[in-house]
Amino acid sequence: MHQTIRVNDFAVKLANVNGTGSASANGLLMTAIFRMGIPVCGKNLFPSNIQGLPTWYEIRVSGDGYQARALDYDLMVAMNSQTYARDIKEVRAGGYVLYDSSWPLDKSLSRNDVTFLGVPLAQMCNDAFGNPRERILMKNIAYAGTLCALLNIDMAVVEALLLEKYGMKQAMVDSNRKALMLGYEYAKEHLPCPLPFRLATIDANGDKVLIDGNTATALGCLYAGATVAAWYPITPATSVMDAFTKFSAKYRKDKETGRSNVCILQAEDELAAIGMVIGASWAGARSFTSTAGPGISLMNELLGLAYYAEIPAVVIDVQRVGPSTGMPTRTQQGDVLECAYASHGDTKHILLFPSNPNECFHFAAKSFDLAEKFQTPVMMLSDLDIGMNDWVTPRLKWDDSYVPDRGRVVSKEELESMAKYFRYSPQDENNVPARSLPGVHPKGAFFTRGSGHNKLGVYTEIPDEYQEVVDRLLQKHKSAAKFVPEPIIERREGAKFGIVSIGGCDNAVREGLDRLADRGIAADYMRVRGFPFDEPVERFLLEHDFCFIIEQNRDAQFKALLTLETPVPKEKMVSLLFYGGFPLSAKNVVDGVVSHLEGSK
Amino acid sequence: MPSIVKPSAAHPSLVRNKLGLTIRDYEGSMSTLCAGCGHDSITAAIIRAFHESSTPPEMIAKMSGIGCSSKTPTYFVNGAHGFNSAHGRMPAIATGAIAANRSLTFIGVSGDGDSLSIGLGHLAHAIRRNPKMLYVIENNGVYGLTKGQFSASADIGSKPKKGDPNRMQPIDPMLLALTLGATFVARSFSGDKEQLVPILKAGLAHKGLAIVDVISPCVTFNDHEGSTKSYVSSRKNITRVTEMDFVPPEQEILAQISPQGKTAVTMHDGSVVYFTSLPEGYDPSNRLAAYSYLSEQQGKGEIPTGLFYVSTDQPELHELNATPDEALVNVPYSKLTPGAAALDKLMEGYR
Numbered sequence: 001m002h003q004t005i006r007v008n009d010f011a012v013k014l015a016n017v018n019g020t021g022s023a024s025a026n027g028l029l030m031t032a033i034f035r036m037g038i039p040v041c042g043k044n045l046f047p048s049n050i051q052g053l054p055t056w057y058e059i060r061v062s063g064d065g066y067q068a069r070a071l072d073y074d075l076m077v078a079m080n081s082q083t084y085a086r087d088i089k090e091v092r093a094g095g096y097v098l099y100d101s102s103w104p105l106d107k108s109l110s111r112n113d114v115t116f117l118g119v120p121l122a123q124m125c126n127d128a129f130g131n132p133r134e135r136i137l138m139k140n141i142a143y144a145g146t147l148c149a150l151l152n153i154d155m156a157v158v159e160a161l162l163l164e165k166y167g168m169k170q171a172m173v174d175s176n177r178k179a180l181m182l183g184y185e186y187a188k189e190h191l192p193c194p195l196p197f198r199l200a201t202i203d204a205n206g207d208k209v210l211i212d213g214n215t216a217t218a219l220g221c222l223y224a225g226a227t228v229a230a231w232y233p234i235t236p237a238t239s240v241m242d243a244f245t246k247f248s249a250k251y252r253k254d255k256e257t258g259r260s261n262v263c264i265l266q267a268e269d270e271l272a273a274i275g276m277v278i279g280a281s282w283a284g285a286r287s288f289t290s291t292a293g294p295g296i297s298l299m300n301e302l303l304g305l306a307y308y309a310e311i312p313a314v315v316i317d318v319q320r321v322g323p324s325t326g327m328p329t330r331t332q333q334g335d336v337l338e339c340a341y342a343s344h345g346d347t348k349h350i351l352l353f354p355s356n357p358n359e360c361f362h363f364a365a366k367s368f369d370l371a372e373k374f375q376t377p378v379m380m381l382s383d384l385d386i387g388m389n390d391w392v393t394p395r396l397k398w399d400d401s402y403v404p405d406r407g408r409v410v411s412k413e414e415l416e417s418m419a420k421y422f423r424y425s426p427q428d429e430n431n432v433p434a435r436s437l438p439g440v441h442p443k444g445a446f447f448t449r450g451s452g453h454n455k456l457g458v459y460t461e462i463p464d465e466y467q468e469v470v471d472r473l474l475q476k477h478k479s480a481a482k483f484v485p486e487p488i489i490e491r492r493e494g495a496k497f498g499i500v501s502i503g504g505c506d507n508a509v510r511e512g513l514d515r516l517a518d519r520g521i522a523a524d525y526m527r528v529r530g531f532p533f534d535e536p537v538e539r540f541l542l543e544h545d546f547c548f549i550i551e552q553n554r555d556a557q558f559k560a561l562l563t564l565e566t567p568v569p570k571e572k573m574v575s576l577l578f579y580g581g582f583p584l585s586a587k588n589v590v591d592g593v594v595s596h597l598e599g600s601k
Numbered sequence: 602m603p604s605i606v607k608p609s610a611a612h613p614s615l616v617r618n619k620l621g622l623t624i625r626d627y628e629g630s631m632s633t634l635c636a637g638c639g640h641d642s643i644t645a646a647i648i649r650a651f652h653e654s655s656t657p658p659e660m661i662a663k664m665s666g667i668g669c670s671s672k673t674p675t676y677f678v679n680g681a682h683g684f685n686s687a688h689g690r691m692p693a694i695a696t697g698a699i700a701a702n703r704s705l706t707f708i709g710v711s712g713d714g715d716s717l718s719i720g721l722g723h724l725a726h727a728i729r730r731n732p733k734m735l736y737v738i739e740n741n742g743v744y745g746l747t748k749g750q751f752s753a754s755a756d757i758g759s760k761p762k763k764g765d766p767n768r769m770q771p772i773d774p775m776l777l778a779l780t781l782g783a784t785f786v787a788r789s790f791s792g793d794k795e796q797l798v799p800i801l802k803a804g805l806a807h808k809g810l811a812i813v814d815v816i817s818p819c820v821t822f823n824d825h826e827g828s829t830k831s832y833v834s835s836r837k838n839i840t841r842v843t844e845m846d847f848v849p850p851e852q853e854i855l856a857q858i859s860p861q862g863k864t865a866v867t868m869h870d871g872s873v874v875y876f877t878s879l880p881e882g883y884d885p886s887n888r889l890a891a892y893s894y895l896s897e898q899q900g901k902g903e904i905p906t907g908l909f910y911v912s913t914d915q916p917e918l919h920e921l922n923a924t925p926d927e928a929l930v931n932v933p934y935s936k937l938t939p940g941a942a943a944l945d946k947l948m949e950g951y952r
């Protein structure tokens with residue numbers, strides 16, 4: 001049979017039981033491929049559980065650099081007998097299934113159009129290791145060894161990774177190496193190595209790094225100079241604060257005194273977390289919280305206070321699937337409207353939509369500048385896919401000339417020379433008044449309140465006085481449009497329509513655009529990166545006959561926001577919605593676009 | 602506090618504190634509470650406590666939630682920043698502010714609805730974190746602004762102006778604070794300034810969260826026969842546990858000092874609180890004893906007042922978080938950013 005050799009272009013799915021140590025083996029494979037200079041994308045599709053439930057990891061290798069989820073699996077590493085049936089079904093025709101042949105595979109699972117590769121992993125590990133825990137853990141490393149042989153993963157790279165990881169712990173290095181070689185040598189001897197789809201070292205990653213969005217976000221907060229962080233543990237945002245805590249210990253701690261220039265508070269709930277952020281910002285610190293949708297629900301109350309009393313606050317929302325508890329370990333963009341208008345009464349917030357770890361880093365830092373410049377909450381909407389998966393991303397770089405934009409804050413000297421200070425008057429060209437911080441000067445003393453106040457900050461129930469303030473707040477929000485990150489627009493020759501998306505849709509949409517182009521369908525693309533929307537967003541929507549609005553929620557929240565906040569007729573916008581909880585793939589985009597185009601013929 | 606607008610000039614005979622400020626410098630705007638409200642008496646005591654403590658007005662941060670009590674920070678120390686925040690959330694907001702700027706002197710003013718119902722969780726966790734703040738609960742057993750519903754501190758048998766008596770267990774902030782490990786637990790009565798002012802001053806000097814429950818009768822909704830937090834009822838039932846006097850490092854303040862059972866507690870700033878134990882042998886350093894004494898007395902329908910418990914050796918918020926002595930808001934950005942080179946080095950670990 002003639003077999004086409006495919007180099008650096010395939011997808012592997014690994015089916016495991018969670019809590020058995022597969023994550024480190026899968027991460028090892030992913031990092032090894034990255035180090036071979038090959039663009040790679042890894043996705044952890046995990047359950048909301050600690051141990052015993054099915055979990056999957058997908059590795060997509062793409063020499064062309066595509067990073068969206070691939071739905072065609074060339075190889076299934078079936079390590080979980082509970083999910084054999086569905087896992088085996090997912091392999092594409094002509095693909096392969098790697099399974100543990102310590103036990104025979106049920107005949108009913110057999111498929112004629114795929115090749116089954118059996119390796120007695122449990123048997124080999126039981127023979128090689130005495131400790132029951134080690135036997136389970138090392139089975140993962142053993143299949144990693146098999147994959148090294150099947151896919152041509154550079155063993156020297158894997159060895160180096162093991163040494164880096166376990167370093168001084170020689171026993172760990174030894175047992176990992178032993179397990180790795182068990183799987184590798186068995187494959188070399190018994191299996192058709194390498195498979196027709198395989199790896200070859202290239203140099204396509206340049207100085208890129210492999211990092212997850214939450215780690216990058218934490219670095220953004222660190223570099224922005226955040227000194228007070230408050231949070232309540234929640235998937236998938238927890239690793240933001242874990243990383244911030246780790247980096248704070250490394251970079252903010254005085255080695256002599258043991259004291260740290262940061263205060264990280266694990267709050268009793270998200271109500272308190274945002275309260276602490278608001279209190280700290282009110283006192284003059286840069287402060288943030290990280291949370292997910294359920295946390296935003298609880299924070300609604302105080303986000304309204306911060307909006308109305310004009311107090312900066314940075315909120316990192318790593319979105320997951322709602323409503324209610326929803327699916328905590330699955331991804332979605334379901335918080336767009338909730339964040340845009342969080343809290344009762346007339347409120348509008350500044351939103352940032354990063355699409356990759358590099359943007360997580362820069363947008364997180366920018367959130368603090370915007371929050372202080374506009375004296376209002378800023379919410380950065382990341383998602384589980386961006387936040388918790390490792391991505392090949394441009395190396396994070398910092399510019400040492402950065403100076404925090406603290407916005408309008410009156411100094412002691414200014415207060416000294418002022419006849420009288422008023423908190424909400426006068427305003428600047430962006431409709432922003434000047435803050436005064438406590439502890440600076442008695443003339444700056446001010447009574448902050450969430451109750452009705454006039455432009456001097458005095459309690460009021462007089463309609464005109466109340467309206468004057470909330471009207472300015474509306475203008476202030478509009479002024480922020482020029483300061484949020486501008487949309488990224490890519491045009492194609494002969495485009496008949498546009499595609500618009502936000503955040504984590506980006507990789508799938510860009511790959512989808514290429515696949516559509518292969519079919520002779522050209523489309524322009526705009527990725528919106530901030531709210532309030534600036535004029536280019538409006539113009540792009542108006543200049544096309546129609547645009548697909550691609551997002552990951554059921555109710556077309558982003559489209560709704562575009563409809564509410566721009567004069568674009570909603571007939572010009574066609575929704576493509578994906579909200580099952582897994583990251584988007586290019587196939588989703590292409591199928592959605594094509595079926596709409598055919599349907600409207 | 603004043604219910605009528607007074608001229609702003611200070612009379613030459615007014616006592617000046619060590620900053621040269623008179624009590625007038627610690628006053629605030631005119632009260633908008635009902636005439637005769639217990640809260641206004643507490644405001645007057647707070648004004649005295651700050652004046653006598655010689656706290657610079659601009660270094661005071663007045664935090665509150667929502668409710669009649671939470672309105673009162675406008676009625677004292679005009680020269681201080683105030684934050685009338687959201688119902689029940691004051692402890693959280695104050696905690697953030699204290700984390701950011703430890704050089705300020707914090708007072709949190711709350712009520713029984715604010716602290717014992719909607720914000721009970723925040724109060725409980727503020728106790729655990731022990732931030733340095735005087736936390737005053739102006740406790741009247743009712744919701745005033747919404748016209749007289751019972752709060753969680755209403756006693757069994759309390760009768761509202763309309764409707765049935767309360768039959769649910771009250772939440773007692775003192776027993777709660779003792780249970781959760783609060784480091785300063787005191788109660789007073791809005792009508793007893795001689796006792797209240799020294800307690801407030803001690804609370805201001807305390808290293809950690811000082812919880813002061815002040816029984817403050819509501820003249821409109823809870824001051825009538827059958828209400829256990831009315832003036833009549835409170836005056837009759839209050840027993841003094843400890844007579845307390847506060848002695849700042851510089852100058853001893855003269856007040857009624859009970860001749861027996863005097864105990865001295867040194868506060869973190871070197872100032873000393875003396876309290877006279879009544880009954881004899883009352884030990885304010887014994888949490889368990891304080892708890893059983895209070896339960897016993899309250900079982901008899903009495904409201905003990907005084908400093909029930911104090912501990913100065915437990916870590917406060919900043920010690921727990923190993924933050925520097927310098928307020929975080931004053932740390933320059935140059936000390937906060939690791940710099941471009943450090944990031945570049947860090948990135949090598951992600952390759």
